[in-house]
Amino acid sequence: MATPTLGSLELTVLLAVVRLGDEAHGLAIRADVSTRLRHDYSIGAIYTTLERLGTKGFVTSRMTDPLPVRGGRARRQFTISAEGQRALVEAQRNVESAWAGVPTTIRPELA
Amino acid sequence: MIAPPLTAERLLEALSEQSDFRDAVLGDLAEEFARRAEADGVPAARSWYYRESIRTVPHLLGHWARGLGKGDIKHIANVVFASYIFGAALVFALTGVVGAVMMALGVQFAVAEEHTVIPPVGLAIVSMSSVTGGFVVAWLDKRTPLISAIVLGLVVVIAALLMNALLPRTPMAAWYQITASTITMLGTSLGAVLYVRRRIASTK
Numbered sequence: 001m002a003t004p005t006l007g008s009l010e011l012t013v014l015l016a017v018v019r020l021g022d023e024a025h026g027l028a029i030r031a032d033v034s035t036r037l038r039h040d041y042s043i044g045a046i047y048t049t050l051e052r053l054g055t056k057g058f059v060t061s062r063m064t065d066p067l068p069v070r071g072g073r074a075r076r077q078f079t080i081s082a083e084g085q086r087a088l089v090e091a092q093r094n095v096e097s098a099w100a101g102v103p104t105t106i107r108p109e110l111a
Numbered sequence: 112m113i114a115p116p117l118t119a120e121r122l123l124e125a126l127s128e129q130s131d132f133r134d135a136v137l138g139d140l141a142e143e144f145a146r147r148a149e150a151d152g153v154p155a156a157r158s159w160y161y162r163e164s165i166r167t168v169p170h171l172l173g174h175w176a177r178g179l180g181k182g183d184i185k186h187i188a189n190v191v192f193a194s195y196i197f198g199a200a201l202v203f204a205l206t207g208v209v210g211a212v213m214m215a216l217g218v219q220f221a222v223a224e225e226h227t228v229i230p231p232v233g234l235a236i237v238s239m240s241s242v243t244g245g246f247v248v249a250w251l252d253k254r255t256p257l258i259s260a261i262v263l264g265l266v267v268v269i270a271a272l273l274m275n276a277l278l279p280r281t282p283m284a285a286w287y288q289i290t291a292s293t294i295t296m297l298g299t300s301l302g303a304v305l306y307v308r309r310r311i312a313s314t315k
Contacts, residue, residue, distance in 0.1 A: 043143070043163060043167060044166060044171065047136050048170045048174065051174065071115070071141040073137060074138065
């Protein structure tokens with residue numbers, strides 16, 4: 001069966017999960033993605049994307065102990081799965097393949 | 112620790128069933144609210160919380176809808192039906208009482224566009240019954256009270272428009288239908304909000 005593909009927000013969120021490691025929870029992921037994409041994503045949008053990534057099998061999550069600062073609610077920590085790592089590698093390969101042969105006038109950093 | 116606005120938080124809870132998704136979203140909102148309240152002050156944090164809550168609503172609704180099973184649909188249909196019957200009975204009762212009072216006062220009980228009651232009186236009855244219906248449906252559906260209230264409002268509006276179009280009687284004026292439909296949608300939601308606020312007050 002073919003690996004499900006990644007949308008652009010899914011890719012950025014998945015990369016944030018990898019980058020943040022043990023600190024990969026909703027607020028940190030939102031801050032990371034919003035800074036990198038220069039767009040103020042809502043908390044709901046980030047969790048919807050994380051849920052989609054979970055459905056595709058690219059991330060797993062676990063709940064921490066309840067925290068008073070969250071009104072007694074637990075944090076949800078995310079971790080990339082082996083399937084998610086494969087999807088990231090494939091996404092990068094696809095991007096590189098798509099950029100191959102593009103003149104350096106369009107992509108000056110390669111000049 | 113400064114807690115986020117309780118009513119807004121409870122209304123968000125009323126839009127979606129308890130789940131890891133909802134708890135994670137509400138927990139993040141609460142955590143970010145506390146951070147902003149410390150850094151920028153409570154009024155700014157509250158303003159952020161309300162804005163972010165509105166942006167979160169479609170995602171909570173989407174998550175709830177994706178997880179909707181046959182049992183959930185049946186449950187909502189049951190509570191909406193029960194509340195609809197209750198609201199319809201209330202409308203008939205109020206119309207009867209108003210009619211009796213008007214007849215006793217010698218006021219003509221038929222008005223412009225041959226509508227059954229004087230428009231302001233009719234709209235007052237619609238307001239009262241929709242707020243009460245919204246309250247009742249929220250009381251019956253403690254899992255997703257606000258969603259059931261919105262569904263009830265839609266059902267009432269659609270049923271009223273269908274009856275008006277299909278039944279062989281004098282049609283209601285368009286402005287009256289639009290106003291009554293708007294009042295119904297707002298009224299049922301307000302009824303649910305009042306129920307949620309009452310529940311907050313009783314748990315304090």
